[in-house]
Amino acid sequence: MNRVVIVGAGQAGCSAALKLRALGFSGEIILIGDEPMAPYQRPPLSKAYLLGKTTAEALQIRPLSLYRDQRIELRLGCRVIRVLPHARRIETSTGSLDYDHLVLSIGARPLRLDPAIGGALGNVFTLRSIADVDLIRPVFSAGSRLLVIGGGYVGLEAAAVAAQSGLDVVLVEMADRILKRVACAETAAYFRALHAQHGVRILESTAVRRLDGNGTVARAHLSDDEVLATDLVIVGIGVKPDIALASEAGLKLGNGIEVDVFGRTSIEGIWAAGDCASFPYAGRRIRLESVPHAIDHAETVAANICGAHEPYVATPWFWSDQFDVKLQIAGLNANYDRVVVRRGGRPGAISHWYFGGDTLLAVDAMNDARSYMIAKRLIAAGITPDPKSVADAAIDPGLLLKAYAVSADRKRVSLAGEV
Numbered sequence: 313m314n315r316v317v318i319v320g321a322g323q324a325g326c327s328a329a330l331k332l333r334a335l336g337f338s339g340e341i342i343l344i345g346d347e348p349m350a351p352y353q354r355p356p357l358s359k360a361y362l363l364g365k366t367t368a369e370a371l372q373i374r375p376l377s378l379y380r381d382q383r384i385e386l387r388l389g390c391r392v393i394r395v396l397p398h399a400r401r402i403e404t405s406t407g408s409l410d411y412d413h414l415v416l417s418i419g420a421r422p423l424r425l426d427p428a429i430g431g432a433l434g435n436v437f438t439l440r441s442i443a444d445v446d447l448i449r450p451v452f453s454a455g456s457r458l459l460v461i462g463g464g465y466v467g468l469e470a471a472a473v474a475a476q477s478g479l480d481v482v483l484v485e486m487a488d489r490i491l492k493r494v495a496c497a498e499t500a501a502y503f504r505a506l507h508a509q510h511g512v513r514i515l516e517s518t519a520v521r522r523l524d525g526n527g528t529v530a531r532a533h534l535s536d537d538e539v540l541a542t543d544l545v546i547v548g549i550g551v552k553p554d555i556a557l558a559s560e561a562g563l564k565l566g567n568g569i570e571v572d573v574f575g576r577t578s579i580e581g582i583w584a585a586g587d588c589a590s591f592p593y594a595g596r597r598i599r600l601e602s603v604p605h606a607i608d609h610a611e612t613v614a615a616n617i618c619g620a621h622e623p624y625v626a627t628p629w630f631w632s633d634q635f636d637v638k639l640q641i642a643g644l645n646a647n648y649d650r651v652v653v654r655r656g657g658r659p660g661a662i663s664h665w666y667f668g669g670d671t672l673l674a675v676d677a678m679n680d681a682r683s684y685m686i687a688k689r690l691i692a693a694g695i696t697p698d699p700k701s702v703a704d705a706a707i708d709p710g711l712l713l714k715a716y717a718v719s720a721d722r723k724r725v726s727l728a729g730e731v
């Protein structure tokens with residue numbers, strides 16, 4: 313037998329399966345997913361799909377015919393309920409299956425609001441799957457009063473789409489500002505202002521004490537004693553990897569399923585990739601929730617199943633669309649101590665550059681694809697520009713890359729080209 317079984321037919325699972333074939337793996341590939349659809353892209357769920365501008369079919373990552381052509385067996389609507397590592401076998405809702413290699417790409421599940429405070433009422437939704445949005449859409453109509461709980465990217469994107477669709481939107485964030493976990497105060501201020509311009513009311517340092525209503529949500533009681541009349545609620549308070557399967561199998565867990573630089577879990581023959589996996593990065597262990605990471609991580613796992621022995625080097629990047637703003641993020645902003653603001657060449661273009669000591673860590677670029685592209689290349693190369701040059705809008709960031717080309721061995725490069 314020469315069989316790879318992949319559990320979780322999302323972005324990572326699909327990428328692992330296709331990469332195995334691309335690398336010449338000739339054995340059986342079985343991709344198992346508990347959702348009824350073939351792998352699809354999640355980012356449009358809180359953007360074009362919620363807005364009603366695209367169809368579920370259009371979200372499919374690859375056409376069904378490709379899986380057939382590539383001899384990838386899709387088992388959809390099938391849940392894996394147990395992994396028996398010693399027997400190299402899994403049990404699923406439709407029977408058991410042996411494997412040589414098992415890839416866990418089971419993603420993450422949205423955190424829900426506690427039923428004790430109204431989380432189980434009707435019209436209280438999470439936003440992770442096509443099925444979730446299909447439940448939201450019938451009540452997502454102009455004039456409805458939407459409460460978004462959570463000021464992260466998913467919550468803010470949902471709020472933006474709702475405002476564009478004519479809903480009356482309030483967003484509450486328990487922390488003292490939106491995007492607290494993922495972005496600097498400058499980026500948060502930019503998006504707060506953008507939402508305010510479009511009529512979204514953002515309440516920071518505000519929690520929902522409880523929701524009430526007669527079967528369906530009708531009111532939200534907030535920590536500042538305000539009571540909001542509410543027709544629907546979208547809960548965007550983060551996700552958590554579902555570790556029950558991995559835990560029962562005896563895999564090492566931390567913040568998700570722990571893998572080494574090659575994507576191997578603590579048990580021989582079992583690999584993990586994507587949102588569900590925590591991996592070593594710059595001397596610590598992190599978990600990333602993004603499409604580019606899911607693809608790259610899964611492809612590295614596929615290569616290593618084929619014997620490449622290739623370490624995974626993450627080059628984190630992410631994007632978010634809100635109203636007419638495209639945010640592009642390069643790098644990881646953990647442990648920064650200052651942020652340099654750079655005005656872009658076009659009206660409304662701006663970028664925020666995060667530095668930790670002498671190192672450029674990350675950049676948030678708003679409608680500024682050029683700064684983003686350059687920052688991404690610099691971060692990947694480990695090159696830090698002079699913060700003064702970054703702040704000088706008169707200096708074309710392209711000069712930095714030119715400077716880098718002639719001084720690749722140096723660590724500090726000025727945008728003016730003086731090294």
Ligand SMILES: Cc1cc2nc3c(=O)[nH]c(=O)nc-3n(C[C@H](O)[C@H](O)[C@H](O)COP(=O)(O)OP(=O)(O)OC[C@H]3O[C@@H](n4cnc5c(N)ncnc54)[C@H](O)[C@@H]3O)c2cc1C
Nearest residue numbers: 320322323324346354355392418419586587601602603606
């Ligand atoms: C609304 C939304 C907007 C987003 N926007 C962006 C964005 O703009 N940019 C960006 O980079 N990223 C974005 N993301 C994040 C990105 O979509 C995820 O990081 C990516 O989908 C992770 O891929 P994955 O394959 O690891 O997990 P998933 O895509 O979650 O796939 C895992 C699959 O495994 C299935 N599964 C779980 N357990 C089992 C089991 N026991 N048996 C069988 N199947 C199982 C799950 O149901 C799921 O289908 C967004 C996510 C959401 C929800």
